[in-house]
Amino acid sequence: MPDRVPTSRPGGRSGRVRTAIYTAVGELMGEGVDKISFPVIAERAGVNPTTLYRRWDDVNALLEEVAVAALTRDGESLPDTGSLERDLTEWATLIARDITRPERVRYLRAMVSARVEIVSRCVLTETRREQAAEMVRRAGERGETAPTVAQILDHVIAPLYYRVVFALPVDHDHAQRLVGDVLVMAGRPQP
Amino acid sequence: MPDRVPTSRPGGRSGRVRTAIYTAVGELMGEGVDKISFPVIAERAGVNPTTLYRRWDDVNALLEEVAVAALTRDGESLPDTGSLERDLTEWATLIARDITRPERVRYLRAMVSARVEIVSRCVLTETRREQAAEMVRRAGERGETAPTVAQILDHVIAPLYYRVVFALPVDHDHAQRLVGDVLVMAGRPQP
DNA sequence: TTGTTAAAGCAAAGATATTTGCTTAAGGTT
DNA sequence: AACCTTAAGCAAATATCTTTGCTTTAACAA
Numbered sequence A, B: 001m002p003d004r005v006p007t008s009r010p011g012g013r014s015g016r017v018r019t020a021i022y023t024a025v026g027e028l029m030g031e032g033v034d035k036i037s038f039p040v041i042a043e044r045a046g047v048n049p050t051t052l053y054r055r056w057d058d059v060n061a062l063l064e065e066v067a068v069a070a071l072t073r074d075g076e077s078l079p080d081t082g083s084l085e086r087d088l089t090e091w092a093t094l095i096a097r098d099i100t101r102p103e104r105v106r107y108l109r110a111m112v113s114a115r116v117e118i119v120s121r122c123v124l125t126e127t128r129r130e131q132a133a134e135m136v137r138r139a140g141e142r143g144e145t146a147p148t149v150a151q152i153l154d155h156v157i158a159p160l161y162y163r164v165v166f167a168l169p170v171d172h173d174h175a176q177r178l179v180g181d182v183l184v185m186a187g188r189p190q191p
Numbered sequence C: 001t002t003g004t005t006a007a008a009g010c011a012a013a014g015a016t017a018t019t020t021g022c023t024t025a026a027g028g029t030t
Numbered sequence D: 001a002a003c004c005t006t007a008a009g010c011a012a013a014t015a016t017c018t019t020t021g022c023t024t025t026a027a028c029a030a
Helices: A013-030 A038-045 A049-055 A059-072 A084-099 A102-112 A118-141 A149-165 A172-184 B013-030 B038-045 B049-055 B059-072 B084-099 B102-112 B118-141 B149-165 B172-184
Strands: none
Touching: A013 A038, A013 A049, A013 A059, A013 A102, A038 A049, A038 A059, A059 A102, A059 A118, A084 A102, A084 A118, A084 A149, A084 A172, A102 A118, A102 A149, A102 B102, A118 A149, A149 A172, A149 B149, A149 B172, A172 B149, B013 B038, B013 B049, B013 B059, B013 B102, B038 B049, B038 B059, B059 B102, B059 B118, B084 B102, B084 B118, B084 B149, B084 B172, B102 B118, B102 B149, B118 B149, B149 B172
16 A cells, blocks of 8 residues: 555544533533633533644634534424425424524524624524425425415524524414414515 | 712713723724634723723623614614605615624624623614504504514514524615515404 | 554643732812 | 812732643554
């Protein structure tokens, strides 16, 4: 073999350490600790601070990574009830329940905060866009008139996130009302 | 005189110092500086760091104060064109232009960030609510059918802020489309 | 197994941030 | 103008974070 390719090694210890760090961040976020620094995270994770300094540029980079991981792995399977109204209502209700959980709120706020990469924020919104598109597609196949994907994002997703982020009340009734509203626009000619 | 009531004294030097600090924060925010600490702000303001430590609990408290001040004093007078559609369109367009300015985006993100007092966030949303209520009231007086205030907040304001906060495009056309959408719901029976 | 190497631990040095006691400046009052 | 008081400035002490060179551990390949 002429050359040795340096191999990265994600398994084993490195993986365990990363898991410990992610868990520590999650705990601290959930507890509302407001002085989240590398030394603090390291202590909670039972890991040497140097490891954090070597692996991430700064605390925000780490927070971003954890937040994306937490916010994108949603076990929620997409509703498929045979009716767009019911699909949207279930979907919106699930999202409402999900993003009002305290750690989720903190993650969301962290994602939004100044120094997080724009691409990471797009990952979040992109997931919702794909889900909405899928439900609209199915509705179209059934011959239902449906709002556009943009309308669903603007009038169902946006209000939910807006309210969470600005600490306004969010619940099932609200989610349902949003869906009712957006369905009224279904088929409205787009300029 | 049996007792001396300690008097606060907002005028003069204290006021100048506070102004210098607010200005410094505004500049640093606008420049995208990401290591905003008391020492950094103090240097920019030409003020002693101790003053900051004595006046605010931490950097976030100060940032919050400045952000609220910046976001609530909007010179925008409320549109009053004689038509709800035009009022809303002008209003939404103004807001869109306003909140997409780089410093505003940073202030918004700062407001949203984890450690800001909930009451402060309410100040922001409350202003918008009052403006919407006023326009709806006028529309009612003219006998126009109008969406509810909640609908305007959910379907016009929320999408604008959502998009800004998640780094999605916002412009006049978008604002106009939102207004068109919300007007379709005008008069829809609320559950 | 055994060797190689990426990544973690350790410890000391360096840089920043934060606190604290005291001094000085300047509004506001008499 | 002379005084009292709040708040700012200053400087030294302290705590916390961040970097760095070196050592040790343990995953992976031969």
